[in-house]
Amino acid sequence: MANDPIHQFQIQTLFPIEVGGMDFSFTNSSLFMVLTVAAASAFLIFSTSGRGLVPSRVQSISEMAYEFVAGMLRSSAGTEGMRFFPLVFSLFMFVLVANLFGMFPYFFTVTSHIIVTFALAMLVILTVTIYGLMRHGLKFFHLFAPAGVPPVLLLIVAPIEVVSFLSRPVSLSVRLFANMLAGHITLKVFAGFIVSMGAAGVAGAAGAILPLGMTVALTALEFLVAFLQAYVFTVLTCMYLNDALHPSH
Amino acid sequence: MAGNAEHTNTEVHIPAEEHGAGFPPFDVNTYASQILWLAITFGFFYWIMKNVAVPRIAGILEDRRDRIAGDLSEANRLKEETDAAVAAYEQALAEARNKAHGIAHDTRAKLKADHEVRREKAEAELGEKLQAAEAHIAGIKTEALSQIGDIAGDTTSALVEQLIGKAPTKTDLTKALKSAMN
Numbered sequence: 001m002a003n004d005p006i007h008q009f010q011i012q013t014l015f016p017i018e019v020g021g022m023d024f025s026f027t028n029s030s031l032f033m034v035l036t037v038a039a040a041s042a043f044l045i046f047s048t049s050g051r052g053l054v055p056s057r058v059q060s061i062s063e064m065a066y067e068f069v070a071g072m073l074r075s076s077a078g079t080e081g082m083r084f085f086p087l088v089f090s091l092f093m094f095v096l097v098a099n100l101f102g103m104f105p106y107f108f109t110v111t112s113h114i115i116v117t118f119a120l121a122m123l124v125i126l127t128v129t130i131y132g133l134m135r136h137g138l139k140f141f142h143l144f145a146p147a148g149v150p151p152v153l154l155l156i157v158a159p160i161e162v163v164s165f166l167s168r169p170v171s172l173s174v175r176l177f178a179n180m181l182a183g184h185i186t187l188k189v190f191a192g193f194i195v196s197m198g199a200a201g202v203a204g205a206a207g208a209i210l211p212l213g214m215t216v217a218l219t220a221l222e223f224l225v226a227f228l229q230a231y232v233f234t235v236l237t238c239m240y241l242n243d244a245l246h247p248s249h
Numbered sequence: 250m251a252g253n254a255e256h257t258n259t260e261v262h263i264p265a266e267e268h269g270a271g272f273p274p275f276d277v278n279t280y281a282s283q284i285l286w287l288a289i290t291f292g293f294f295y296w297i298m299k300n301v302a303v304p305r306i307a308g309i310l311e312d313r314r315d316r317i318a319g320d321l322s323e324a325n326r327l328k329e330e331t332d333a334a335v336a337a338y339e340q341a342l343a344e345a346r347n348k349a350h351g352i353a354h355d356t357r358a359k360l361k362a363d364h365e366v367r368r369e370k371a372e373a374e375l376g377e378k379l380q381a382a383e384a385h386i387a388g389i390k391t392e393a394l395s396q397i398g399d400i401a402g403d404t405t406s407a408l409v410e411q412l413i414g415k416a417p418t419k420t421d422l423t424k425a426l427k428s429a430m431n
Binding site: 006009010011017022023024025026027029030033034036037040041044045048051052053055059062063066067085086087089090093094110112113114115116119120123177181 | 274279281284291299303309
Protein backbone atom coordinates (compact mmCIF):
# COMPACT_ATOMS: atom_id res chain seq x y z
CA MET A 1 0.00 0.00 0.00
CA ALA A 2 2.99 2.29 0.39
CA ASN A 3 3.00 3.02 -3.31
CA ASP A 4 -0.65 3.88 -3.45
CA PRO A 5 -0.80 7.64 -4.19
CA ILE A 6 -4.18 7.89 -2.49
CA HIS A 7 -3.04 6.33 0.73
CA GLN A 8 -1.62 9.62 2.03
CA PHE A 9 -5.11 11.13 2.17
CA GLN A 10 -6.51 8.36 4.33
CA ILE A 11 -8.17 9.52 7.52
CA GLN A 12 -7.11 7.42 10.48
CA THR A 13 -8.89 7.59 13.78
CA LEU A 14 -6.55 8.24 16.68
CA PHE A 15 -9.06 8.68 19.52
CA PRO A 16 -12.56 7.48 18.75
CA ILE A 17 -15.25 9.93 19.86
CA GLU A 18 -18.86 9.32 19.04
CA VAL A 19 -21.72 11.62 19.95
CA GLY A 20 -25.30 10.81 19.07
CA GLY A 21 -24.34 8.23 16.45
CA MET A 22 -22.00 10.66 14.67
CA ASP A 23 -18.30 10.12 14.39
CA PHE A 24 -16.37 13.04 15.87
CA SER A 25 -13.17 11.07 16.37
CA PHE A 26 -9.85 12.78 16.81
CA THR A 27 -8.11 11.71 13.60
CA ASN A 28 -4.76 12.30 11.93
CA SER A 29 -6.48 15.21 10.17
CA SER A 30 -7.49 16.69 13.53
CA LEU A 31 -3.96 16.14 14.81
CA PHE A 32 -2.50 18.12 11.92
CA MET A 33 -5.06 20.87 12.35
CA VAL A 34 -3.91 21.15 15.95
CA LEU A 35 -0.27 21.08 14.88
CA THR A 36 -0.90 23.71 12.20
CA VAL A 37 -2.58 26.02 14.67
CA ALA A 38 0.04 25.36 17.33
CA ALA A 39 2.95 25.96 14.98
CA ALA A 40 1.49 29.10 13.42
CA SER A 41 0.44 30.58 16.77
CA ALA A 42 3.72 29.71 18.44
CA PHE A 43 5.73 31.21 15.62
CA LEU A 44 3.73 34.44 15.48
CA ILE A 45 3.73 34.87 19.25
CA PHE A 46 7.30 33.91 20.06
CA SER A 47 8.82 35.73 17.10
CA THR A 48 7.18 38.97 18.23
CA SER A 49 7.73 38.52 21.97
CA GLY A 50 10.76 40.81 21.87
CA ARG A 51 8.65 43.62 20.38
CA GLY A 52 11.88 44.88 18.87
CA LEU A 53 11.92 48.34 17.40
CA VAL A 54 14.53 46.93 15.07
CA PRO A 55 13.07 43.52 14.21
CA SER A 56 14.99 40.30 14.57
CA ARG A 57 14.90 37.89 11.62
CA VAL A 58 11.94 35.87 12.87
CA GLN A 59 10.10 39.00 13.93
CA SER A 60 10.50 40.48 10.47
CA ILE A 61 8.98 37.30 8.99
CA SER A 62 5.88 37.79 11.15
CA GLU A 63 5.79 41.48 10.26
CA MET A 64 6.12 40.64 6.58
CA ALA A 65 3.21 38.19 6.79
CA TYR A 66 1.15 40.84 8.60
CA GLU A 67 1.93 43.59 6.13
CA PHE A 68 1.47 41.25 3.17
CA VAL A 69 -2.06 40.36 4.24
CA ALA A 70 -2.82 43.91 5.37
CA GLY A 71 -1.71 45.24 1.98
CA MET A 72 -3.89 42.71 0.18
CA LEU A 73 -6.94 43.52 2.28
CA ARG A 74 -6.42 47.28 2.13
CA SER A 75 -5.94 47.34 -1.63
CA SER A 76 -9.04 45.29 -2.42
CA ALA A 77 -11.46 46.24 0.38
CA GLY A 78 -10.09 49.62 1.50
CA THR A 79 -9.33 50.70 5.07
CA GLU A 80 -12.87 49.73 6.06
CA GLY A 81 -11.95 46.17 5.22
CA MET A 82 -9.37 46.19 8.00
CA ARG A 83 -12.12 45.21 10.46
CA PHE A 84 -11.90 41.74 8.89
CA PHE A 85 -8.16 41.65 9.24
CA PRO A 86 -7.99 39.04 12.04
CA LEU A 87 -10.19 36.69 10.00
CA VAL A 88 -8.26 37.17 6.76
CA PHE A 89 -4.92 36.89 8.52
CA SER A 90 -6.05 33.71 10.31
CA LEU A 91 -7.22 32.20 7.03
CA PHE A 92 -3.97 33.05 5.28
CA MET A 93 -1.76 31.72 8.06
CA PHE A 94 -3.87 28.61 8.57
CA VAL A 95 -3.97 27.68 4.88
CA LEU A 96 -0.31 28.55 4.35
CA VAL A 97 0.97 26.58 7.33
CA ALA A 98 -1.35 23.64 6.58
CA ASN A 99 -0.12 23.59 2.97
CA LEU A 100 3.52 23.80 4.01
CA PHE A 101 3.04 21.10 6.67
CA GLY A 102 1.80 18.85 3.90
CA MET A 103 5.21 19.13 2.25
CA PHE A 104 6.84 17.11 5.04
CA PRO A 105 7.06 13.41 4.17
CA TYR A 106 4.50 11.31 6.09
CA PHE A 107 2.63 14.44 7.15
CA PHE A 108 -1.06 14.73 6.51
CA THR A 109 -2.23 17.64 4.34
CA VAL A 110 -5.27 19.18 6.02
CA THR A 111 -6.16 21.26 2.96
CA SER A 112 -6.22 18.23 0.64
CA HIS A 113 -9.71 17.42 1.91
CA ILE A 114 -12.58 19.13 0.15
CA ILE A 115 -14.65 19.33 3.31
CA VAL A 116 -11.99 21.41 5.07
CA THR A 117 -11.51 23.85 2.20
CA PHE A 118 -15.27 24.00 1.68
CA ALA A 119 -15.84 24.79 5.34
CA LEU A 120 -13.27 27.59 5.13
CA ALA A 121 -14.86 28.90 1.92
CA MET A 122 -18.31 28.80 3.52
CA LEU A 123 -16.92 30.68 6.49
CA VAL A 124 -15.85 33.43 4.09
CA ILE A 125 -19.08 33.47 2.09
CA LEU A 126 -21.29 33.40 5.18
CA THR A 127 -19.27 36.21 6.70
CA VAL A 128 -19.73 38.21 3.51
CA THR A 129 -23.45 37.48 3.29
CA ILE A 130 -24.31 37.97 6.95
CA TYR A 131 -22.19 41.09 7.34
CA GLY A 132 -23.46 42.47 4.02
CA LEU A 133 -27.10 41.96 5.00
CA MET A 134 -26.53 43.38 8.48
CA ARG A 135 -24.77 46.44 7.20
CA HIS A 136 -26.71 47.23 4.03
CA GLY A 137 -29.99 45.38 4.53
CA LEU A 138 -31.73 44.75 1.23
CA LYS A 139 -29.30 47.06 -0.53
CA PHE A 140 -26.86 44.18 -0.30
CA PHE A 141 -28.69 42.68 -3.28
CA HIS A 142 -27.38 45.53 -5.42
CA LEU A 143 -24.50 43.11 -5.68
CA PHE A 144 -26.54 41.26 -8.30
CA ALA A 145 -27.50 44.40 -10.23
CA PRO A 146 -24.38 46.29 -11.23
CA ALA A 147 -24.86 50.05 -11.55
CA GLY A 148 -25.10 51.48 -15.05
CA VAL A 149 -26.51 48.35 -16.67
CA PRO A 150 -29.69 49.00 -18.74
CA PRO A 151 -32.84 47.40 -17.23
CA VAL A 152 -33.25 45.05 -20.19
CA LEU A 153 -29.77 43.70 -19.78
CA LEU A 154 -30.37 43.27 -16.05
CA LEU A 155 -32.64 40.34 -16.90
CA ILE A 156 -29.57 38.58 -18.20
CA VAL A 157 -26.92 40.06 -15.94
CA ALA A 158 -28.68 39.49 -12.61
CA PRO A 159 -29.00 35.68 -12.98
CA ILE A 160 -25.36 35.51 -14.06
CA GLU A 161 -24.35 37.49 -10.99
CA VAL A 162 -26.43 35.21 -8.76
CA VAL A 163 -24.87 32.11 -10.24
CA SER A 164 -21.38 33.54 -9.91
CA PHE A 165 -22.09 34.45 -6.29
CA LEU A 166 -23.35 30.96 -5.52
CA SER A 167 -20.42 29.31 -7.25
CA ARG A 168 -17.92 31.27 -5.21
CA PRO A 169 -17.68 28.87 -2.27
CA VAL A 170 -17.37 25.99 -4.72
CA SER A 171 -14.62 27.55 -6.81
CA LEU A 172 -12.83 28.86 -3.74
CA SER A 173 -12.78 25.47 -2.03
CA VAL A 174 -12.24 23.28 -5.09
CA ARG A 175 -9.29 25.38 -6.25
CA LEU A 176 -7.38 24.92 -3.02
CA PHE A 177 -8.40 21.30 -2.52
CA ALA A 178 -7.65 20.22 -6.11
CA ASN A 179 -4.28 21.94 -6.18
CA MET A 180 -3.12 20.32 -2.97
CA LEU A 181 -4.56 16.94 -3.89
CA ALA A 182 -3.18 16.87 -7.43
CA GLY A 183 0.23 18.10 -6.35
CA HIS A 184 0.59 15.47 -3.69
CA ILE A 185 -0.62 12.69 -5.97
CA THR A 186 1.81 13.73 -8.71
CA LEU A 187 4.69 13.86 -6.26
CA LYS A 188 3.78 10.45 -4.89
CA VAL A 189 3.46 8.92 -8.37
CA PHE A 190 6.87 10.16 -9.49
CA ALA A 191 8.45 9.14 -6.20
CA GLY A 192 6.82 5.70 -6.67
CA PHE A 193 8.51 5.42 -10.08
CA ILE A 194 11.90 5.83 -8.44
CA VAL A 195 11.25 2.96 -6.07
CA SER A 196 9.80 0.57 -8.64
CA MET A 197 12.49 1.35 -11.26
CA GLY A 198 15.23 1.08 -8.67
CA ALA A 199 13.99 -2.40 -7.87
CA ALA A 200 14.40 -3.43 -11.55
CA GLY A 201 18.16 -3.88 -11.63
CA VAL A 202 21.03 -1.59 -12.62
CA ALA A 203 19.47 -0.19 -15.79
CA GLY A 204 16.31 0.58 -13.90
CA ALA A 205 18.26 2.30 -11.14
CA ALA A 206 20.05 4.45 -13.73
CA GLY A 207 16.75 5.28 -15.37
CA ALA A 208 15.28 6.21 -12.00
CA ILE A 209 17.34 9.40 -12.15
CA LEU A 210 14.71 10.89 -14.45
CA PRO A 211 11.77 10.60 -12.04
CA LEU A 212 14.11 11.59 -9.23
CA GLY A 213 14.88 14.87 -11.00
CA MET A 214 11.20 15.28 -11.68
CA THR A 215 10.37 14.73 -8.01
CA VAL A 216 12.92 17.34 -6.95
CA ALA A 217 11.50 19.84 -9.43
CA LEU A 218 7.92 19.03 -8.39
CA THR A 219 8.81 19.46 -4.74
CA ALA A 220 10.02 22.97 -5.50
CA LEU A 221 6.87 23.60 -7.52
CA GLU A 222 4.71 22.29 -4.68
CA PHE A 223 6.29 24.72 -2.24
CA LEU A 224 5.41 27.49 -4.68
CA VAL A 225 1.87 26.14 -5.05
CA ALA A 226 1.50 25.85 -1.27
CA PHE A 227 2.24 29.55 -0.92
CA LEU A 228 0.41 30.58 -4.07
CA GLN A 229 -2.82 28.82 -3.14
CA ALA A 230 -2.80 30.39 0.31
CA TYR A 231 -2.30 33.73 -1.42
CA VAL A 232 -5.07 33.12 -3.96
CA PHE A 233 -7.48 31.98 -1.27
CA THR A 234 -6.75 35.13 0.74
CA VAL A 235 -6.93 37.50 -2.19
CA LEU A 236 -10.30 36.13 -3.24
CA THR A 237 -11.48 36.37 0.36
CA CYS A 238 -10.49 40.04 0.34
CA MET A 239 -12.39 40.65 -2.90
CA TYR A 240 -15.51 38.93 -1.58
CA LEU A 241 -15.29 40.93 1.64
CA ASN A 242 -15.16 44.05 -0.51
CA ASP A 243 -18.58 43.02 -1.84
CA ALA A 244 -19.91 42.90 1.71
CA LEU A 245 -18.59 46.41 2.35
CA HIS A 246 -19.47 47.97 -1.01
CA PRO A 247 -22.19 45.89 -2.67
CA SER A 248 -22.91 48.38 -5.45
CA HIS A 249 -19.62 47.71 -7.20
CA MET B 250 -16.66 33.80 12.62
CA ALA B 251 -15.86 30.33 13.90
CA GLY B 252 -19.55 29.86 14.44
CA ASN B 253 -20.04 30.23 10.72
CA ALA B 254 -17.78 27.27 10.06
CA GLU B 255 -19.88 25.16 12.35
CA HIS B 256 -22.96 26.43 10.62
CA THR B 257 -21.83 24.74 7.40
CA ASN B 258 -22.13 21.48 9.27
CA THR B 259 -25.85 21.32 8.64
CA GLU B 260 -25.53 22.17 5.00
CA VAL B 261 -22.88 19.72 3.99
CA HIS B 262 -23.71 16.75 6.10
CA ILE B 263 -26.65 15.45 4.13
CA PRO B 264 -25.65 12.03 2.78
CA ALA B 265 -24.31 10.71 6.07
CA GLU B 266 -25.29 7.14 5.32
CA GLU B 267 -23.35 6.73 2.11
CA HIS B 268 -19.98 5.12 2.35
CA GLY B 269 -17.35 6.95 0.34
CA ALA B 270 -15.71 4.22 -1.65
CA GLY B 271 -11.96 4.43 -2.17
CA PHE B 272 -11.24 8.11 -2.30
CA PRO B 273 -10.71 9.53 1.20
CA PRO B 274 -11.61 13.20 0.48
CA PHE B 275 -15.05 12.06 -0.67
CA ASP B 276 -15.65 9.79 2.30
CA VAL B 277 -18.55 11.57 3.93
CA ASN B 278 -18.16 9.55 7.14
CA THR B 279 -15.14 11.62 8.02
CA TYR B 280 -16.82 14.98 7.37
CA ALA B 281 -18.42 15.46 10.77
CA SER B 282 -15.17 14.90 12.58
CA GLN B 283 -13.18 17.11 10.20
CA ILE B 284 -15.66 19.96 10.44
CA LEU B 285 -15.82 19.74 14.22
CA TRP B 286 -12.07 19.72 14.64
CA LEU B 287 -11.60 22.42 12.03
CA ALA B 288 -14.13 24.58 13.89
CA ILE B 289 -12.34 23.96 17.20
CA THR B 290 -8.80 24.48 15.91
CA PHE B 291 -9.56 27.33 13.53
CA GLY B 292 -11.78 29.00 16.13
CA PHE B 293 -8.98 28.82 18.64
CA PHE B 294 -6.49 30.08 16.06
CA TYR B 295 -8.78 32.98 15.19
CA TRP B 296 -9.11 33.82 18.87
CA ILE B 297 -5.33 33.78 19.32
CA MET B 298 -4.78 35.91 16.21
CA LYS B 299 -7.46 38.42 17.10
CA ASN B 300 -6.50 38.83 20.74
CA VAL B 301 -2.77 38.25 20.83
CA ALA B 302 -0.85 38.07 17.57
CA VAL B 303 -2.51 40.74 15.45
CA PRO B 304 -2.68 43.45 18.16
CA ARG B 305 0.91 42.72 19.08
CA ILE B 306 2.28 42.97 15.54
CA ALA B 307 0.09 46.00 14.87
CA GLY B 308 1.46 47.56 18.06
CA ILE B 309 5.04 46.88 17.02
CA LEU B 310 4.49 48.41 13.59
CA GLU B 311 2.69 51.40 15.05
CA ASP B 312 5.40 52.00 17.64
CA ARG B 313 7.97 51.94 14.90
CA ARG B 314 5.97 54.34 12.76
CA ASP B 315 5.45 56.67 15.73
CA ARG B 316 9.12 56.50 16.64
CA ILE B 317 10.18 57.34 13.09
CA ALA B 318 7.64 60.15 12.86
CA GLY B 319 8.77 61.45 16.26
CA ASP B 320 12.42 61.35 15.26
CA LEU B 321 11.67 63.11 12.02
CA SER B 322 9.72 65.89 13.73
CA GLU B 323 12.48 66.23 16.33
CA ALA B 324 14.99 66.55 13.50
CA ASN B 325 12.77 69.15 11.85
CA ARG B 326 12.48 71.07 15.09
CA LEU B 327 16.25 71.07 15.53
CA LYS B 328 16.71 72.15 11.95
CA GLU B 329 14.30 75.04 12.47
CA GLU B 330 16.20 76.05 15.58
CA THR B 331 19.44 75.98 13.65
CA ASP B 332 17.90 78.03 10.87
CA ALA B 333 16.63 80.57 13.39
CA ALA B 334 20.08 80.79 14.97
CA VAL B 335 21.68 81.27 11.57
CA ALA B 336 19.14 83.97 10.71
CA ALA B 337 19.75 85.74 14.03
CA TYR B 338 23.48 85.58 13.48
CA GLU B 339 23.18 87.01 10.01
CA GLN B 340 20.91 89.78 11.22
CA ALA B 341 23.37 90.66 13.96
CA LEU B 342 26.15 90.63 11.43
CA ALA B 343 24.20 92.91 9.10
CA GLU B 344 23.39 95.27 11.97
CA ALA B 345 27.02 95.38 13.04
CA ARG B 346 28.05 96.07 9.49
CA ASN B 347 25.51 98.90 9.20
CA LYS B 348 26.68 100.33 12.50
CA ALA B 349 30.29 100.16 11.37
CA HIS B 350 29.33 101.89 8.16
CA GLY B 351 27.53 104.58 10.15
CA ILE B 352 30.50 105.15 12.42
CA ALA B 353 32.88 105.31 9.49
CA HIS B 354 30.59 107.72 7.71
CA ASP B 355 30.18 109.99 10.74
CA THR B 356 33.88 110.03 11.37
CA ARG B 357 34.60 110.81 7.77
CA ALA B 358 32.01 113.62 7.76
CA LYS B 359 33.38 115.04 11.01
CA LEU B 360 36.94 114.91 9.78
CA LYS B 361 35.89 116.49 6.53
CA ALA B 362 34.05 119.31 8.28
CA ASP B 363 36.96 119.87 10.63
CA HIS B 364 39.35 119.91 7.73
CA GLU B 365 37.14 122.33 5.87
CA VAL B 366 37.03 124.73 8.78
CA ARG B 367 40.78 124.65 9.14
CA ARG B 368 41.27 125.06 5.46
CA GLU B 369 38.93 128.04 5.36
CA LYS B 370 40.67 129.58 8.31
CA ALA B 371 44.04 129.06 6.68
CA GLU B 372 42.76 130.43 3.42
CA ALA B 373 41.32 133.47 5.15
CA GLU B 374 44.62 134.07 6.89
CA LEU B 375 46.50 133.67 3.70
CA GLY B 376 44.07 136.02 1.93
CA GLU B 377 44.61 138.63 4.58
CA LYS B 378 48.34 138.26 4.30
CA LEU B 379 48.07 138.44 0.55
CA GLN B 380 45.98 141.55 0.73
CA ALA B 381 48.45 143.11 3.14
CA ALA B 382 51.31 142.17 0.86
CA GLU B 383 49.47 143.53 -2.15
CA ALA B 384 48.71 146.76 -0.34
CA HIS B 385 52.31 147.00 0.68
CA ILE B 386 53.46 146.40 -2.87
CA ALA B 387 50.95 148.89 -4.19
CA GLY B 388 52.22 151.44 -1.69
CA ILE B 389 55.77 150.84 -2.71
CA LYS B 390 54.80 150.98 -6.33
CA THR B 391 52.94 154.29 -6.09
CA GLU B 392 55.81 155.66 -4.08
CA ALA B 393 58.24 154.43 -6.68
CA LEU B 394 56.11 155.77 -9.48
CA SER B 395 55.78 159.15 -7.79
CA GLN B 396 59.51 159.31 -7.46
CA ILE B 397 60.19 158.07 -10.98
CA GLY B 398 59.13 161.43 -12.49
CA ASP B 399 61.60 163.34 -10.36
CA ILE B 400 64.38 160.89 -11.09
CA ALA B 401 63.61 160.94 -14.80
CA GLY B 402 63.49 164.75 -14.71
CA ASP B 403 66.78 164.96 -12.91
CA THR B 404 68.36 162.41 -15.23
CA THR B 405 66.99 164.11 -18.34
CA SER B 406 68.05 167.58 -17.29
CA ALA B 407 71.48 166.18 -16.47
CA LEU B 408 71.69 164.41 -19.85
CA VAL B 409 70.43 167.46 -21.73
CA GLU B 410 72.90 169.71 -19.84
CA GLN B 411 75.66 167.36 -20.81
CA LEU B 412 74.58 167.29 -24.42
CA ILE B 413 73.80 170.91 -25.03
CA GLY B 414 75.47 172.51 -22.06
CA LYS B 415 72.37 174.09 -20.78
CA ALA B 416 69.71 172.74 -18.53
CA PRO B 417 66.18 172.70 -19.99
CA THR B 418 63.47 174.69 -18.41
CA LYS B 419 61.24 173.13 -15.89
CA THR B 420 58.12 173.40 -18.08
CA ASP B 421 59.83 171.93 -21.16
CA LEU B 422 61.13 169.13 -19.10
CA THR B 423 57.76 168.33 -17.58
CA LYS B 424 56.13 168.45 -21.00
CA ALA B 425 58.71 166.20 -22.57
CA LEU B 426 58.51 163.71 -19.69
CA LYS B 427 54.77 163.59 -19.83
CA SER B 428 54.73 162.74 -23.51
CA ALA B 429 57.45 160.14 -23.08
CA MET B 430 55.83 158.42 -20.12
CA ASN B 431 52.41 158.11 -21.66
